[in-house]
Amino acid sequence: MMSSHRALSKEAAERLTLAAEPWLSCDDCFEQIDGYIERVLAGDAARDPAMRAHLIGCAACGDEARSLLLLVAEDQGIDPGPALSRLTAE
Amino acid sequence: MTFLDDHELADTDPARSERAPDDWVELLSLPGPGRDEALARLHRLLLKAAGHQVSQMLSRLPAIGQARREDMVNQAADEAMVAVLGKLSSFQGRSQFTTWAYKFGILHAAVEVRRNLWRNREVPLESLAEPAAVGTSPEQLAEAADFSQAVSRAIDQVLTPHQRRVVLALLVDEVPVDVLADRLGSTRNALYKTLHDARGRLRTRLTVAGYLSQPLRGR
Numbered sequence: 523m524m525s526s527h528r529a530l531s532k533e534a535a536e537r538l539t540l541a542a543e544p545w546l547s548c549d550d551c552f553e554q555i556d557g558y559i560e561r562v563l564a565g566d567a568a569r570d571p572a573m574r575a576h577l578i579g580c581a582a583c584g585d586e587a588r589s590l591l592l593l594v595a596e597d598q599g600i601d602p603g604p605a606l607s608r609l610t611a612e
Numbered sequence: 613m614t615f616l617d618d619h620e621l622a623d624t625d626p627a628r629s630e631r632a633p634d635d636w637v638e639l640l641s642l643p644g645p646g647r648d649e650a651l652a653r654l655h656r657l658l659l660k661a662a663g664h665q666v667s668q669m670l671s672r673l674p675a676i677g678q679a680r681r682e683d684m685v686n687q688a689a690d691e692a693m694v695a696v697l698g699k700l701s702s703f704q705g706r707s708q709f710t711t712w713a714y715k716f717g718i719l720h721a722a723v724e725v726r727r728n729l730w731r732n733r734e735v736p737l738e739s740l741a742e743p744a745a746v747g748t749s750p751e752q753l754a755e756a757a758d759f760s761q762a763v764s765r766a767i768d769q770v771l772t773p774h775q776r777r778v779v780l781a782l783l784v785d786e787v788p789v790d791v792l793a794d795r796l797g798s799t800r801n802a803l804y805k806t807l808h809d810a811r812g813r814l815r816t817r818l819t820v821a822g823y824l825s826q827p828l829r830g831r
């Protein structure tokens with residue numbers, strides 16, 4: 523059993539108490555991520571709260587989504603910057 | 613698993629070829645010479661996505677040599693190829709076929725890199741994180757320490773042993789989820805559910821204790 527002398531960084535404490543709602547599983551995120559990335563690149567502000575929450579709450583899916591966005595933006599010859607900020611924007 | 617020699621087709625970027633999604637699926641599904649060419653194009657597309665992902669993840673790790681990087685890219689592209697062909701019937705045209713295929717290359721490469729980087733590292737399964745000073749003013753330090761201590765206490769009080777083990781490995785020791793899944797005989801999907809439930813319990817306890825008044829969002 524752990525005792526209370528564990529010390530967490532402020533960042534770790536915030537990651538631990540993040541409200542990643544509404545719920546979306548990693549499998550469902552993967553299922554939808556290609557369409558979501560294209561919508562975000564096309565200028566759609568992220569209007570999918572579950573996707574947005576998952577990409578903030580799940581480090582692995584978030585990293586992979588940003589990477590997919592960069593790759594598709596490169597193919598389309600567009601600046602990925604604005605879309606990257608829309609990816610997890612409210 | 614072997615595929616057509618890519619070099620013969622290397623002068624065209626598969627992502628830029630103007631093929632409708634239906635065309636890709638049809639070409640990849642029906643036997644004939646068109647299928648062989650489509651398989652080779654698909655494999656190059658997946659090599660491109662895997663190479664992109666490996667570069668993204670290893671750009672700050674020059675110690676990982678070129679040969680090892682190429683191994684990871686090739687391994688990931690081959691695994692992604694199997695995955696894409698296995699899921700071809702589920703492609704519904706909600707995105708470009710290339711975007712849909714890329715996500716498999718990126719996923720398999722990301723998992724491959726995470727496993728590689730942690731191959732010889734011990735995965736801590738109970739954590740005693742070092743204290744971290746945050747902020748500059750005495751008030752900021754006190755506030756951060758207070759909240760962090762409350763979270764730490766809540767971890768001990770409201771989480772199950774399994775939840776505690778998972779959240780500390782993922783969020784304190786920053787063990788990649790795929791690596792942790794391997795070690796625990798679990799999956800990314802199951803571990804994220806554990807993390808999500810644990811966050812809910814911690815938030816409830818900290819809200820009751822007056823540390824959280826409204827959802828922490830977007831951090």
Ligand SMILES: [Zn+2]
Binds near residue numbers: 583584
């Ligand atoms: Zn996820």
